[in-house]
Structure formats: C-alpha cells, structure tokens
Amino acid sequence: MTEGDFRDFVATRSPALLRTAYLLTGDWHRAEDLVQTALTKTYLAWRKLGAIEAVEPYTRKVLVNTATSWWRRRWHGERPTADLPDRPGPDHADDLLVRDVLWRQVQKLPIRQRAVLVLRYYEDQTEMETARLLGVSVGTVKSQTSRALGTLRTRLSPGMADLPDLKGAAR
Amino acid sequence: MNPRADLEEDLRRSFTTQASGLPQPGGLADHAIGAARSIRRRRRLTAGVAAIVLLSGTAFAAVSSNLFSGTGNVAPGSSAAPTERPPAATTPRLPDTPVSNLAADGTVSIWLPQRQQAYTARVKGPDVQVKQLASGWLIVPSGADQQTEYVSFDGRTGSLPQKMSYVAVAPDGSRIAWRMGSSMYTGRVEADGALIQDSRTDAPPVGGPLAYNGTVVFVGRDAGAGRVLEPDMWRPADGPFRYTPGSKYYVAVVPEVTPSGEFVALTHNPNPPTPGAYVPSRSPEYGEGMLCMSRLDPSTMNIRSSRCTDLHLPYTAQLRLSPGGRHLGVTIRSDRTGEHQLAVYDIDKAFQSGWAPIRAFTGRYNDLGWEGELSLLVKGPEGLVRLRIDSPDPVPVAVPGFHYLQLIR
Numbered sequence: 001m002t003e004g005d006f007r008d009f010v011a012t013r014s015p016a017l018l019r020t021a022y023l024l025t026g027d028w029h030r031a032e033d034l035v036q037t038a039l040t041k042t043y044l045a046w047r048k049l050g051a052i053e054a055v056e057p058y059t060r061k062v063l064v065n066t067a068t069s070w071w072r073r074r075w076h077g078e079r080p081t082a083d084l085p086d087r088p089g090p091d092h093a094d095d096l097l098v099r100d101v102l103w104r105q106v107q108k109l110p111i112r113q114r115a116v117l118v119l120r121y122y123e124d125q126t127e128m129e130t131a132r133l134l135g136v137s138v139g140t141v142k143s144q145t146s147r148a149l150g151t152l153r154t155r156l157s158p159g160m161a162d163l164p165d166l167k168g169a170a171r
Numbered sequence: 172m173n174p175r176a177d178l179e180e181d182l183r184r185s186f187t188t189q190a191s192g193l194p195q196p197g198g199l200a201d202h203a204i205g206a207a208r209s210i211r212r213r214r215r216l217t218a219g220v221a222a223i224v225l226l227s228g229t230a231f232a233a234v235s236s237n238l239f240s241g242t243g244n245v246a247p248g249s250s251a252a253p254t255e256r257p258p259a260a261t262t263p264r265l266p267d268t269p270v271s272n273l274a275a276d277g278t279v280s281i282w283l284p285q286r287q288q289a290y291t292a293r294v295k296g297p298d299v300q301v302k303q304l305a306s307g308w309l310i311v312p313s314g315a316d317q318q319t320e321y322v323s324f325d326g327r328t329g330s331l332p333q334k335m336s337y338v339a340v341a342p343d344g345s346r347i348a349w350r351m352g353s354s355m356y357t358g359r360v361e362a363d364g365a366l367i368q369d370s371r372t373d374a375p376p377v378g379g380p381l382a383y384n385g386t387v388v389f390v391g392r393d394a395g396a397g398r399v400l401e402p403d404m405w406r407p408a409d410g411p412f413r414y415t416p417g418s419k420y421y422v423a424v425v426p427e428v429t430p431s432g433e434f435v436a437l438t439h440n441p442n443p444p445t446p447g448a449y450v451p452s453r454s455p456e457y458g459e460g461m462l463c464m465s466r467l468d469p470s471t472m473n474i475r476s477s478r479c480t481d482l483h484l485p486y487t488a489q490l491r492l493s494p495g496g497r498h499l500g501v502t503i504r505s506d507r508t509g510e511h512q513l514a515v516y517d518i519d520k521a522f523q524s525g526w527a528p529i530r531a532f533t534g535r536y537n538d539l540g541w542e543g544e545l546s547l548l549v550k551g552p553e554g555l556v557r558l559r560i561d562s563p564d565p566v567p568v569a570v571p572g573f574h575y576l577q578l579i580r
Contacts, residue, residue: 019190039203
C-alpha cells in the first residue's frame with residue numbers, strides 16, 4: 001500500500017472517524033486531536049497492515065483505545081456543551097432538547113460504557129465487533145451496555161416526564 | 172411499548188443529531204504523515220544514539236577486557252536502527268472511461284479519456300462530490316463556506332448561488348435534489364449552469380437526498396461505505412417532507428434509479444433468523460441479516476418486488492446500474508467472512524429467476540462505474556482496472572498525472 005492509498009483512506013473515511021471521535025470525546029477539538037493521533041499511528045503501521053481492508057478496523061481500534069487511555073490520564077468531568085457546532089434542524093427544537101438532555105447524560109458515563117453505546121447505537125456494530133474493537137469479551141460488551149442503559153434510564157426518569165414525547169416530536 | 176427499545180432508539184437519534192454538521196478539517200493526511208515521519212526520525216535518532224552507546228560500551232568493554240584479560244574479544248555488531256525506506260511512490264492511475272474525476276494537490280479535475288480532455292475546477296478538495304449532469308458536472312465541496320461549481324462539457328465554469336450538500340441527480344441528468352442548511356430542494360440545472368428551483372421543504376435534522384428519480388426524492392443519512400440510515404422519501408408534488416411510517420429500517424444501501432425512474436435497493440430480509448445461524452445485527456428489523464434485492468414503489472417506497480440473496484448485511488456495499496439499466500454491479504464485503512466480491516447481475520432475469528450472478532469477480536473493489544452495458548471500471552488496491560463481463564481477466568488502466576480519484580456518476 002502506498003502513501004496515495006493512505007491519503008485516499010483519509011479522504012474517504014475521516015469524516016466518519018471524526019463523527020465517532022466526537023461522540024467519544026464530546027469535544028470537537030479533542031475529537032480532531034484523537035483522529036489525528038489515530039491516523040498518525042495508522043500511518044506508522046501502514047506497511048505492516050498489508051491489505052486495505054485491515055486499515056479501518058485498525059484505525060478504529062486505535063481511536064477507541066486512545067480515547068479510553070486519554071480518559072484515564074485526564075480530568076473527565078462533565079463536558080462543556082457551549083461550543084457545539086451549529087447543526088441544521090431549527091424546526092425540531094423539542095426533539096433536539098430531549099436528545100440534548102440524553103446527550104449530556106451520555107457524556108457523564110464512564111468512557112468504556114460510552115464507547116460501547118457509540119459503537120452499538122451509532123455505528124451499528126455487532127456485539128462481537130464491538131468486543132473486538134474494545135479488546136474485551138462479548139459478555140463484557142453486554143454487561144457494559146446493560147449498565148449504561150440502566151444508568152441513563154435512572155438519571156433520565158424524573159426529567160423526562162416534563163419533556164415532550166420524543167417519538168411524537170421526531171415523527 | 173418497550174422502554175429499552177425506546178431508549179436505544181433515542182440514543183441513535185441523539186448520536187446522529189450530535190454528530191451531524193461537524194466541521195471537516197483539512198490536511199489530516201498531511202499532518203498524520205508529517206507526524207509519523209517525525210516519530211520515525213526520533214526513533215531512528217534514539218536507536219542511533221543507543222547503537223553508539225552500545226558500540227562505545229562494547230568497545231570499552233572489549234578494550235577493558237583486553238586490558239584486563241589480554242584476550243582479543245571483538246565487539247559484536249550492534250543492530251542499527253531499522254532501515255527507513257522512502258515512501259513508495261504513488262502510482263498515478265486514472266481510468267480510460269467516459270468520465271472520471273480526481274483531486275490532486277487539492278485541485279479538482281475531471282478527465283475525459285475519449286476526448287483526451289481535462290477540466291480543472293476552482294473548487295478545492297479533498298472532500299468533494301462530483302455529480303455528472305446531462306450538460307456538465309456539479310462539483311460540490313464539503314466545506315460549509317464553499318459554493319458549488321458547475322463545469323460544462325464545453326469548458327465553461329461558474330458558481331451556483333447555493334451551498335449544497337447531499338446532491339442527487341435524476342436519470343434525465345438535469346433535475347436534481349439537494350440540501351442546503353435546514354431545507355431540501357428540487358430543481359434543475361440548465362445547460363448554461365443556471366439553477367432553477369422548483370420546490371422547497373424543511374429537511375430532517377440529518378441526512379438529505381441520496382437518490383432522485385425526478386418525482387420522488389429518496390432521503391437518508393449517508394452512513395458511509397454505501398450504507399443508509401434513516402431512509403425516507405419526499406414527493407414534492409404532495410407537499411412538504413414528512414417522515415414515512417414504517418420506512419425506517421428496510422433499506423440498507425443507497426438505491427439506484429433505473430432509466431425508467433424505478434428505485435432498486437438492497438433491503439433487509441425481515442424473516443426471523445434460523446436458530447443457530449449467524450446474525451450480524453441485534454435489530455429485529457434486520458431479521459436474519461441477509462439481504463434482498465428489491466424494487467421499490469416510487470409512490471410509497473414500499474417494496475414492490477423482492478428477491479433475497481445469500482449476501483449478508485454488508486460492511487461496505489455499492490450498487491451501480493449500467494447506463495441502459497440492464498446490468499447491476501454490486502460490490503460487497505461481508506462482515507461475517509470479510510470477503511470482497513463484485514458480482515454482476517442481469518436485473519430482469521434476477522428478479523424473475525433468482526440472484527445468480529452472470530459474472531462474479533473476487534477483489535477488494537470499493538468503487539465502480541459502467542463504461543457501457545458490458546464493461547465496467549473498478550477501483551481497487553492496485554488502482555483502476557477494467558472488467559468485462561464476458562472476460563475473466565482484469566485489465567489495469569493507467570493514466571499519468573493523477574493522484575486521488577473517484578469515479579463520477
């Protein structure tokens with residue numbers, strides 16, 4: 001694989017990597033740093049990877065593992081949300097409000113649980129693939145998912161009663 | 172009502188909303204390559220210093236040994252830093268196709284091999300979409316501050332007054348659907364590049380037009396690698412966009428539009444999984460995880476006819492119809508086996524008698540375009556090759572001077 005292949009890979013896959021990185025970190029600048037770090041490690045391993053189909057799984061694994069290691073090293077309190085980029089959809093204010101509440105709670109989860117949720121419910125990865133990416137067993141993925149959903153349900157229960165029904169707002 | 176399912180669904184929507192509209196920084200590849208080279212230099216330097224220290228230490232030990240024992244020990248050769256080969260030169264390749272596009276040094280170009288003609292746009296890459304129209308191309312940059320550019324076949328260029336995204340072109344090559352900000356539009360591009368707007372509606376929070384048959388807009392979120400999330404439809408003649416009940420899960424891959432305006436899609440097989448069988452997804456709507464090739468009713472987007480295949484839910488997949496709509500090329504990578512396949516189907520026979528490909532090629536092909544009814548160009552790890560459905564042998568296609576390329580549709 002050549003440097004051109006690497007550039008090709010970055011051009012086509014970096015938007016998706018950045019989205020995942022943002023969901024893992026909750027901060028755009030940190031997400032960019034995370035992707036940059038993952039891509040640098042990928043390029044360092046470029047010749048060893050051998051085949052192009054091995055690249056994205058490798059990069060994703062580095063991305064997730066780097067995010068969790070950063071979490072361990074750094075302060076990880078509640079993430080500020082004031083700097084979120086503008087998004088389309090101003091006519092869905094109620095819907096966005098509900099999701100914003102949920103998003104804030106997701107950001108308070110431990111990084112492993114958040115990573116499981118992002119991989120399972122944003123990337124639609126299987127439990128097996130999620131386990132492989134995180135380097136854990138399928139059972140751990142199941143228990144982390146269950147624990148994260150339980151935590152979210154508990155934290156959202158009182159507040160959700162006052163908010164508009166998500167299904168109704170979305171559909 | 173299943174509270175767990177509701178929370179999972181809310182999570183999907185929350186993640187989708189949060190991840191939409193993020194800025195796309197440029198220069199990621201350059202930075203990564205630069206940083207990697209810097210790390211390698213540091214590693215070489217460290218290894219070199221270590222080698223010198225080791226050699227010095229060994230020599231000192233040898234001398235010391237000679238001094239103290241009188242034996243003639245020879246310092247063993249120390250392993251030097253790993254030899255750093257320069258990055259392999261990128262082999263420039265470009266297809267000898269009716270149309271192809273590429274981005275070199277950030278500048279987007281379009282190449283017409285038959286005419287030996289190249290066009291250069293003013294729009295900078297690398298994240299651009301190029302869409303072929305009946306009279307030229309639309310070059311749609313990803314940057315929110317960049318205008319869409321029109322390049323006509325006779326070389327005239329001009330900027331459209333809209334900052335578009337999610338552009339879908341109807342089979343007639345003039346009608347288009349697109350997203351701008353929080354709205355979706357349909358309209359047409361005249362031969363001189365003038366954009367005539369026909370209709371407008373509020374867009375869903377994420378996603379936009381992915382396919383358009385001139386009457387119905389197939390809307391969805393491009394999940395990358397050909398996959399679709401949250402598919403839906405908008406029929407401008409019926410008024411504003413509204414979510415279509417029940418449409419959510421069944422379309423798996425961005426559909427193709429036949430010359431007659433029909434949508435052909437890869438859909439999920441809703442049958443329950445066979446006990447003990449591999450199930451690639453937890454969503455019950457995905458059923459057994461196998462895929463069906465389906466014709467969609469353009470009025471309702473419901474499945475009109477369907478033939479299920481032995482293909483699994485894909486990690487990557489692309490559909491490309493031949494210009495006459497006779498053959499369908501499918502690139503797919505199974506998330507179960509990891510195998511790549513490019514299969515060509517006779518679409519009419521397949522819907523009548525089953526999905527046996529008339530030609531299958533094994534290879535990591537991730538982009539394809541038809542040159543006619545029998546020949547297609549595909550992009551793989553070795554560059555571009557031409558495949559004919561009446562021949563098993565791929566033929567490399569090289570055009571000098573280009574770096575990163577995509578096949579234009």
